[in-house]
Structure formats: structure tokens, C-alpha cells
Amino acid sequence: MFITFEGIEGSGKGTVLARVEAWLRGENLPLFRTREPGGSELGKSLRALLLDARQDIAPEAELFLYLADRAQHVYRHIRPALAAGTHVISDRYADSTIVYQGYGRGLDVEELFRLNQIAVGGLWPDCTIVLDITPEVGLARARARNLREGLEVAEGRFEAESLAFHQRIREGYLCWAARNSKRSYVVDASVPPDAVFAAVRAVLAPLLHLA
Numbered sequence: 001m002f003i004t005f006e007g008i009e010g011s012g013k014g015t016v017l018a019r020v021e022a023w024l025r026g027e028n029l030p031l032f033r034t035r036e037p038g039g040s041e042l043g044k045s046l047r048a049l050l051l052d053a054r055q056d057i058a059p060e061a062e063l064f065l066y067l068a069d070r071a072q073h074v075y076r077h078i079r080p081a082l083a084a085g086t087h088v089i090s091d092r093y094a095d096s097t098i099v100y101q102g103y104g105r106g107l108d109v110e111e112l113f114r115l116n117q118i119a120v121g122g123l124w125p126d127c128t129i130v131l132d133i134t135p136e137v138g139l140a141r142a143r144a145r146n147l148r149e150g151l152e153v154a155e156g157r158f159e160a161e162s163l164a165f166h167q168r169i170r171e172g173y174l175c176w177a178a179r180n181s182k183r184s185y186v187v188d189a190s191v192p193p194d195a196v197f198a199a200v201r202a203v204l205a206p207l208l209h210l211a
């Protein structure tokens with residue numbers, strides 16, 4: 001199974017992924033945990049470029065960097081893992097491009113779908129968990145984390161975007177999830193971490209044939 005986690009900054013993807021990973025490893029499932037951008041060696045260099053707040057990157061340049069990161073990630077890691085029977089859980093994937101570059105930056109969503117289709121060779125997740133939270137709460141969490149970790153500029157580019165941008169991202173996720181309702185599950189991420197994990201587990205357990 002290929003499972004992806006999506007959501008705005010501060011929606012708690014990292015926390016949930018760590019919990020899901022611990023749970024599935026405890027069940028002895030073969031598992032590969034990864035993330036975008038930066039899931040491959042090439043991707044690490046691309047991630048550094050993409051998240052550098054000092055760069056004035058054209059939306060189209062940004063788009064192709066994300067797509068390059070994803071193409072390499074799928075080719076080098078995700079496809080081989082799935083072919084070997086390993087479950088893959090990823091912090092972000094193609095839906096991030098559709099939502100951030102499409103609903104967020106205003107690029108054409110249908111065109112983004114086609115470009116992603118090329119980048120991933122038709123590989124879409126079996127299940128996508130969308131962690132839903134208001135940008136006010138999400139950004140306050142992300143800022144607190146950045147301060148704690150001393151990340152001010154380099155990893156803070158998207159956090160520095162306006163509230164209106166993040167509002168578009170949140171609504172974009174909800175809209176895109178509704179258009180992809182077979183594989184998308186929207187989970188309320190405003191509740192405490194234990195409750196978020198319980199909701200995610202309730203979605204994944206039957207899909208993975210776990211009690």
C-alpha cells in the first residue's frame with residue numbers, strides 16, 4: 001500500500017507519521033517512511049534550493065523542481081519499495097503540488113495533474129490522509145516549531161507566506177480531496193495528537209487488514 005499524508009504547515013503530519021510508523025513497525029509490516037521534497041539524494045539538493053527563503057523563484061521554476069524531486073523519488077525509492085511488497089508512507093506527494101502550486105500559486109490544476117502524471121508515471125497513492133486545520137492554528141504551531149529549532153530563513157519560506165495563501169491551501173486540499181474521494185480521507189487535526197492518531201488509525205487499519 002502506498003499511503004500519503006498531506007496538510008498545511010503545522011497540521012501535525014510529522015507527529016502523526018511518527019505514530020503511524022511506530023504502530024506499523026510494531027505490527028511487523030515491511031515499511032518505508034519517506035517525505036517530499038527531499039526523499040532521494042538528488043532530492044536533498046533540490047529541497048535545499050526549494051526551501052531557501054532568499055531565492056526569488058518563478059512559480060514555474062518551483063513547479064519543475066518539485067516535479068524533478070518527485071520523479072527521482074518515485075524512480076529510485078517508492079516504486080522499488082512497492083515492488084518488493086513494502087508499504088510506503090510519505091509526508092507529502094503529488095497532491096502537494098496540485099494544491100500549493102495550483103490552488104496556492106494559481107497554476108492550472110488540470111495541467112498540474114498531467115505534469116504530475118508524467119513525473120510519477122501514473123503512480124498515485126492508494127490512500128491519502130489530509131490533516132485539516134485552520135491556517136491560524138497551523139501557522140502558530142509552525143512558527144513555534146521554527147523558533148524552537150532555530151529555523152528562521154532557510155526552512156521558513158512557506159511559513160512566511162500570507163494567511164490568505166494558507167487559506168487557499170486549506171481550501172484547495174478540501175476541494176481536491178472531494179474530487180478524489182475514493183482515496184482521500186480528511187481528518188480533523190485540531191484535536192489533541194492522540195485523537196488525531198486514533199482517527200488516522202481507524203482509517204488505515206481496515207485498509208491494511210489490521211485489527
Ligand code: TYD
Nearest residue numbers: 008009036037066092093096097100101158
Ligand atoms: P517541509 O519542510 O517538508 O514542510 P512541512 O513540514 O509543512 O511538510 O516543506 C515542504 C514545503 O514545500 C511545504 O511548505 C509545502 C511545499 N511543497 C510545495 O509547494 N509543492 C510540493 O509539491 C511539495 C512536495 C511541497
